[in-house]
Amino acid sequence: MSIVLADHRYGKAENRVVRFRRDTARHEIVDLNVTTTLRGDFADAYLSGDQSKVLPTDTQKNTVYAYAKEKGVATVEGYALDLARHFVDDVEPVSGARVDVEAYPWTRAQVGGNEHDHTWIRSGAEVRTAAATVSDGDGRQVVHVLAGLKDLTLLKSTGSQFKGFLTDAYTTLPETDDRVMATSLVATWRYGAAALADGFDFDAAYATIREALIEQFATLHSLALQQTLWHMGRSALERVPEAAEIRLLAPNKHHFDYDLARFGTDNHGEVFHAADRPYGLIQAVVANDVFPAAPEAWA
Amino acid sequence: MSIVLADHRYGKAENRVVRFRRDTARHEIVDLNVTTTLRGDFADAYLSGDQSKVLPTDTQKNTVYAYAKEKGVATVEGYALDLARHFVDDVEPVSGARVDVEAYPWTRAQVGGNEHDHTWIRSGAEVRTAAATVSDGDGRQVVHVLAGLKDLTLLKSTGSQFKGFLTDAYTTLPETDDRVMATSLVATWRYGAAALADGFDFDAAYATIREALIEQFATLHSLALQQTLWHMGRSALERVPEAAEIRLLAPNKHHFDYDLARFGTDNHGEVFHAADRPYGLIQAVVANDVFPAAPEAWA
Amino acid sequence: MSIVLADHRYGKAENRVVRFRRDTARHEIVDLNVTTTLRGDFADAYLSGDQSKVLPTDTQKNTVYAYAKEKGVATVEGYALDLARHFVDDVEPVSGARVDVEAYPWTRAQVGGNEHDHTWIRSGAEVRTAAATVSDGDGRQVVHVLAGLKDLTLLKSTGSQFKGFLTDAYTTLPETDDRVMATSLVATWRYGAAALADGFDFDAAYATIREALIEQFATLHSLALQQTLWHMGRSALERVPEAAEIRLLAPNKHHFDYDLARFGTDNHGEVFHAADRPYGLIQAVVANDVFPAAPEAWA
Amino acid sequence: MSIVLADHRYGKAENRVVRFRRDTARHEIVDLNVTTTLRGDFADAYLSGDQSKVLPTDTQKNTVYAYAKEKGVATVEGYALDLARHFVDDVEPVSGARVDVEAYPWTRAQVGGNEHDHTWIRSGAEVRTAAATVSDGDGRQVVHVLAGLKDLTLLKSTGSQFKGFLTDAYTTLPETDDRVMATSLVATWRYGAAALADGFDFDAAYATIREALIEQFATLHSLALQQTLWHMGRSALERVPEAAEIRLLAPNKHHFDYDLARFGTDNHGEVFHAADRPYGLIQAVVANDVFPAAPEAWA
Incomplete structure (x- = not known):
């Protein structure tokens, strides 16, 4: 037998960067969790302990914070892309970089009915995500940008059923015409090349897809969470033609009717x-087939 | 030596009750985490294993769910009070009951610019809290109601300083004229007797105090988190005269300037x-001294 | 009405101190989470923003780390006591200090059947706790030391029943002669004055009480978790006469028989x-009545 | 454009199965968290809402619990494999199944120096993992078994350096000859075909690999975490020739020297x-190249 180093990568995870814009009295906040991952010519660091090609993860951290000022964070996608390009372009042994960003939402505090200039309230568990991947290919760079959200918790109190399913010897679930449906959605979509050109509005695309997901969840009479996910994904891609595919991961957060009949009390849902x-745990990948597949964007 | 049972209590923790009102097509949601704690004549359960006076925690759970329908949840404070009174009034060995409630916020989904009738989005980590305590006293019942919030995360990017502090041999902190101040606030207030009369609007009082806390945090030029807490508490009690005292627990969530000068880059906050x-971790108890103290309300 | 500052305190929470002893090739590790809380003459910091009597929480942090070297951590109780005494004795405005310590357990790695000199494995979720409180009283200092453990998860697969309990209209629980009993125990005990004299072996007392708790849980045929707690507490105090009282907080972690009869399969526990x-959630306070009560030790 | 359903799968996550063997007075415990994921002919459930080929996740749950009795849990790998095979063999629309298992460790309570027959203590955050994947291929079934561990937290107080690394304009890290190295290891290895034959001892192989990982971490003088991981992986595969590859994911849990010189105190590590x-976050894949690669085993 021969034992070999088959793959490797490294980086700095969970850099908690908070960036303010203070150009006017009305400040702006961007609150990020940034993770860098580098691929490249690092085998000697593993095999012989030679670190001469290894950019320390501490340096990656410094760069993450410095770029928040030097390049700024006009959009989270653009910031991730700037960082990923830097590592591949400027650090010789690096042949591929992925930068993952989570952005936490803040809402301006209300004072006397007006938005305050420099005070905010954290508004929700929902997190906006972005990831940029830059890789050296055959003479050219391959660039991918993912965007998404996670922990978007949605619930509907009616308009959902589940029946006509397959049964076997272990099936005991009764059919239902009316149930609570709830999920804590993770959605991640990949942009095609058009979105990577200058001037694409990542923030508007994000808002449009988020709205599509919510509206489909709310308005579709659901025959199953599977069907709901398909319509959510389809609507997202229809509304943002620059998005090539969307991956949806949806826990079915069960809500069980409490049996109050035992106490002589009705419980009508x-x-x-x-x-x-x-x-x-229901998963779907929905794709716009005018775009080529890009499994490497998700690695 | 003589070993004795000095105190005891028991209950059911973290009952996750979701209650809908479906009287019209526009449903309402209340999402709760309910904990019951009973005191009383239960020493034999400990000392001899005799359970004949012990109402099972499973029964307490059933009651929590049943009351969500039988009594309803017009306000979380009222629901907690109904439950606590039931245990003391209707279960003979129980001499005292405390019911703690956490309420999770949901916002209606927007569809085409309109609020949806039966779909919601979880809106934030912030949690509303309530606790009712009912105890048999000397011939009469003593009732206390606490209300509050937790995980209200506030941040201001300026308007905060910290200087002129005491120093000793272990002090290395530089003074600052301008820093980020952030906290994840826990505030709990106790209502006086007037609030326990019929018709008191717990929801309005909650909204008023929450607003007072946020406005003081935002607008006061802070000389320290201590000073900010005092003004937050004072304003809360001034605006809701039915509140007897408020307890504030505020982590000082530190944000450190990242030293970019090492890379030739300015970083002006x-x-x-x-x-x-x-x-x-800064704590303050602010009281309206027209009310008697009630340490037993917090046990 | 008059709004007043009724109480206040502040400190630095969750200092993650790791201390090694490297006097010989066989190193020792102590892994701590330390929280300081100070009381004293700090009202002006709240009321007028005057910080001149406030020792910064950053200084408290520095002291926590410095004392890990200057005084050492012979026992966690002694280290907590050194710190608490320092704040009260050496920092003029401080009239009371509490220092809470969590200690995380590590076990030496085994290499070729032998314990390694400088490599360890984290051994369990269980945490050892200690708290020292020092307060200026009437002309003399009052000192209290608490010790304990938390997240000690215990389970027995038989030897536990629950029947003969009180029933009401909401009771549906069947009686059982044989159930799984499991808890994640929090136990905290207070030492009397004798333990505060030089030479008391806190580590041996800790080990003895931990053993007593486990042995009673294991060997007592349980009629209810309440009864089990009483015997656990009593045994602990009997075996360590320097312990004045012990407080036990025990979630009843329910394990439900899965109904396999629906599939034609027996399930005998x-x-x-x-x-x-x-x-x-079951709680008990067990006390050795040769000691005076000391509620202030738990504040 | 044409929007298509590109991929899909579904299952039941985090079934918390506790299984006792009670054949003799000395009981045995197995404590599991089981997740099922099915692939197959389920597109209609998404596209038209037709559930007639969908085995409910509730049924999958029932099966997970029933198999713990009907097939038993002789090893976690074998139990996962039994379940995965069942779904593919016995449920017509299923063409692929993955069953993931986490196993939580328990140690027998000591009573009077002896192991107790039916009482255990949870022993550590460390979790053993296993995953079985069964897929219909071209006329034959493809089977893969992964095994591993996670949250194995290791620390060494010396025997680790980091120097000679690449520097750029953002590098500020000083070199070090002696540092603390700590990680919370996730290791997952894939077994080759020989391990899937009857009689292979998964428990012994697990123990051997765990020992190899710990011994290499402890004894290798580390030039970087990368180098340590390589040696850990290599040793694991050398000792268990039935393992085809191992994937290591290791956070570098930083421990920073506290600067006590500011207080006139030395701090020698x-x-x-x-x-x-x-x-x-350092990652490595180490492979035994007598085995063919199998990326589908990790999907």
């Missing part, structure tokens, strides 16, 4: 127990 | 590292 | 679903 | 601050 575990 | 631990 | 929430 | 974030 009014009182539920919200369970933690287990949960269904 | 624009790029920060948000640290996890350690954090300052 | 063999397959369970381990539920997350809700859980019973 | 004795007092550290354990930081939470950011952390280095």
Whole structure:
């Protein structure tokens, strides 16, 4: 047998960067969690302990903070792309870089009915995500940008059923015409080349896809979470033609009718127990087939 | 020596009750985490294992869910009070009950610019809290209601300084005229007797205090988080005279200027590292002295 | 009405101190999470923003780390006491200090059957705790030391029943002669004055009480978790006469028999679903009545 | 444009199965977290809402619990494989199944120096993992088994350096000859075909690889975490020739020397601050090249 180093990568995870714009009295906030991952000519660091081609993860951290000022964070996607390009272009042993960003939402505090200039409230568990991947290919660079959201928790109190399913010897679930449907959505979409040209509005595209996801969840009469996901993904891609594909990961957060008949009380879909575990986990990849597939964008 | 049972209590923690109102096509949602704690004549359960006076925690759970329908949840404070009174009034060995409620916020989904009738989005880490305590006293019942919020994360990018502090041999902190101040506030207030009369609007009082806390945090030029807390608490009690006291617990979530001068870049309060631990922890109890103290309300 | 500052305190929470002893090739590790809380003459910091009596929490942090070397950490209780005494004795405005310590357990790595000199493995979620409180009283200092453990997860697969309990209209729980009993124990005990004299072996006392708690949980045929807690607490105090009281907080981590009869399969206490929430929460305070009560030790 | 369903899968996540063997008075415990994921002919469930080929996730849950009795859990790998094979063999629309298992460690309680028959203590954050994948291929089934561990937290107080690394304009890290190295290891290895034959001892192989990982971490003088990982992976594969490859994911949990010189105190690698974030994240895939690659085993 021969034991070999088959693959490797390294980086700095969870740099908590907070960036303010203070050009006027009305400040702006961007609150980020940034992770860098580098690929390249680092085998000697593993095999012989030679670190001469290894850019320390501490340096990557410094760069993450410095770029928040030197390049700025006009959009999270652009900032991730600037960083990924820097590592590949400026650090010789690096042949590929991925920069992942989570952005936490803040809302301006209200004072006397007006938005305050320099005070904010954290507004929700929902997180906006972005990832840029830059790789040296055959004489040219390959660039991918992902965007998305996670922990978008949605719930509908009616308009959802589940019946006509396959049964076997282990099936005990009753059919239902009316149930609570809830999920904590993770959605990630990949932009095609057109979005990487100057001037594409990542923030507007994000808002449009988020709205599409929510509207489909709300308005579609659901025959299953699977069907809901398909319509969510399809609507997102229809509204933003620069998006090549969208991946949806949706826990089915079960809400169980509490049996109040035992106490002589009716419960017409009014009182539920919200369970933690287990949960269904439904996944779908929806693609706009005018774009080529790009599995490397997701590695 | 003589070993004795000096105190005891028991209950059911973290009942996850979701309650919908479906009287019209426009549903309402209340999403709760409910904990019951009973005191009373339960020593035999400990000392001899005799359970004949012990109402099972499973029964407490059933009651929590049943009351969400039978009594309803007009306000979280009222619901907690109904439950606490039930245990003391209706279960003979129980001499005292505390019911703690956390309420999770949901916002209606927007569809085409309109609020949806039966779909919601979880809106934030912030949690509303309430606790009702009912105890048999000397021939009469003593009732206390606490209300509050937790995980209200506030941040201001300027308007905060910290200087003129005490120093000793271990002091290395530089003074600052302009820093980021951030906290994840826990505020709990106790209502006086007037609020327990019928018709008191707990929801309006909650909104008023929350607004007072946020406005003071935003607008006061802060000389220290201590001073900010005092003004937050004072303003809360001034605006809601039915509140007897307020307890504030505020982690000082440190944001450190990132030293970019090492890379030839200025950083005028624009790029920060948000640290996890350690954090300052500042506490204050602010009281309206027309009310008697009630330490037993907080036990 | 008159709004007043009724109480206040402040400190630095969750200082993550790791201390090695490297006097010989066989190193020793102590891994701590330390929180300081000071009381004293700090009202002006709140009321007028005057910080001249406020020792910064950053200074408290520095002191926590410095004392790990200057005084050392012979025992976690002694280290907490050194720190608390320092703040009260050496910092003029401080009239009371509490220092809380969590200690994380590590086990030496085994290499070729032998313990390694300088490599360890984190051994368990269980945490050892200690807290020292020092307060200026009437002309003399009052000192209290608490010790304990948390997240000690215990489970027994038989030897536990629950029946003969009180029932009401909301009771549906069946009685059981044989159930799984599991808890994630929090135990905290207070030492009397004798333990504060030089030479008391806190580590031996800790080990003795931990053993007592585990042995009682294991060997007592349980009629209820309440009864188990009483015997655990009593045994702990009997074995360590320097301990004045012990407080036990025990979630009843429910394990539900999975109904396999629906699939034609017997389940004689063999397959369970381990539920997350809700859980019973049982509490007991057991005291050795040769000691005076000391509620201030727990504030 | 044409929007298409490009991929999909679904299952039940985090079934918390606790299984006892009670054949003799000395019981045995297996404590699992089981997740099922199915692939197959489910497109109609998404596209038209037709659920007739969808085995409910609730049924998958029932099967997970039932198999813990009907097939038993002789090894976690075998149990995962039994379940995965069942879904593919017995449920017509299923063409591929993956079953992931986490196993939580318990140690027998000691009573009077002896192991107790039916009481255990949770022993550590460390988790053993296993995953079985069964897929219909061209006329034959493809089977893969992964095994591993996560949250194995290792620390060494010396025997680790980091110097001679690449520098650029953003590099400020000083070189070091002696540092603390700590990680919370995730290791996952894939077994080759020989391990899937009857009689292979998964438990022994697990213990051997775990020992190899720990011994290399402890004994290798580390020039970087990268080098340490390579030696850990190589040793694992050398000792268990049935393992085809191993993937290592290692956060570099930074411990920073606390600067005590400011207080006139020496600190020779004795007092550290354990930081939470950011952390280095080092990854390696080490392979035994007598085995063919199998990227589908990791999907």
